[in-house]
Amino acid sequence: MFEKGQICTVEIMDMSDQGQGIGRADGMAVFVPDTVVGDLARVQLTKVKKSYAFAKLLEIEEPSPHRMEPLCEGGFQKGCGGCALARLDYPGQLALKEKQVRDKLCRLGDLAAPIVNQILGMDDPFHYRNKAQFPVSTGGVITRKGGIVEAAGDPAVGFFRAKSHEVVDCERCMLQSPAAMAAAEALRQFMKEDHITAWDERWERGLMRHLIVKTAFGTGEVMVVLVINGKGIPNAAKLIEMLDSAIYEAGFSLESVVLNIHKKKTPEILGETCVPIAGKQTITEVIGGLSFEISAMSFFQVNPAQTEKLYAKVREYAALTGEENVLDLYCGIGTIGLSCAAKARQVVGIESVRQAVLDANRNAVINGIVNARYVCGKAEEELPRLLASTDPEDDIARIVRSADVVLLDPPRAGCRPELLEAVGEVAPERIVYVSCDPATLARDVRLLGDLGYTFMEATPVDMFPWTGAVEVVSLLSRIKTSDKVEVKMDIEDGEVTP
Known part of the structure; x- marks a missing residue:
């Protein structure tokens, strides 16, 4: 003991x-x-x-x-919690992540010997992130009880220390785009010069909460989202000019500046209201020959180079011939479904974020795609509703009921059981499951097995080098009645041969 x-x-x-x-x-x-x-x-x-x-x-x-010795010259030694695998070289990271996917499918998915293909890694695993989320801390002056005014310290624009809400100031990062780091430095300087305070959750005071920078690597366009506890930023024109200059010097073009109003004491990064204050409301990214407009609130895969590999694997597993109806659940701004649309009969996407649905429809129009439609609502609610529809003129419900392929790309928590049950009711031939958490993927694979689907294979994609996260694309196929009979006969003969 x-x-x-x-x-x-x-x-x-x-x-x-x-x-x-x-x-x-x-x-x-x-x-x-x-x-x-x-x-x-x-x-x-x-x-x-x-x-x-x-x-x-x-x-x-x-x-x-x-x-290895950590390569980070920015925040690692200060305690930044971003690069969990900084002491493990890149080949070691790839081997570890591939092993973890296989282990979780075995242990949590009840699979004896799952086929897990070689992980798809990067040739250059640095500065790959197209979205940076910087918490902001201190800066400016505060007035304490009795009218005492004192400096709140230098502003910190960086990342949270591991297991805390303490912000580690980070001037360089080997994961973020040069545009993102340039924008962070511009904000840092602006806050110093104009005595701008940052949000302090203990006192529920201060203006700046987060800086979000979205970089479109395919076009060079950049969007800056300033999350604030207020209605505006004093001397905002000066800040915009500083951001524009810094981002231009980094080799990119600032095309959009948006204020996100977030006055509540909640852990969510973004508030509900966005106010454009300069440039366009969206930026445009190009992935796999398709153009996608990205707004302040929309989700987009953070690693564009690996996204192309991931979408190619999705298309391979979907095995579309032009005759299939595709159901794209948790579709976001439509990127995965739209990348499949050229070889699909019809695509129907379901997404709970209204702005993402608007983006998805606009992205379909931008790319001349006429066979994609989108429904706004929670997938676990909308899919059962569409399946229960008796309206003979409801084309979307008809397409959903006849879906041959279902694409699943849920959040880290995975799919809700009622959604998986509805997918089982649709009874598609194939399910392509894109997961950012192998544990919840394995759990859902086990549940789908109970609904008549067999796990075929998975391919990990390293979307997040130097971190502990990994993306996985999996293929599941529906077990036909004849297949079940054959398995039963094999068992009776003393052998199990699927």
């Missing part, structure tokens, strides 16, 4: 999403910060539970062949 303070040696076999090494000591999982897969580490236990423990690193007895 292990006790707090005990010293032992563990081999690190896995890593958590937060970058902690995971080893085993007599069957007990031990979480060790600052270690990577392949390390042999001497550790001291700091907290012991029934089936797992936490430890601090005392010494690396044998370093992993994939251990």
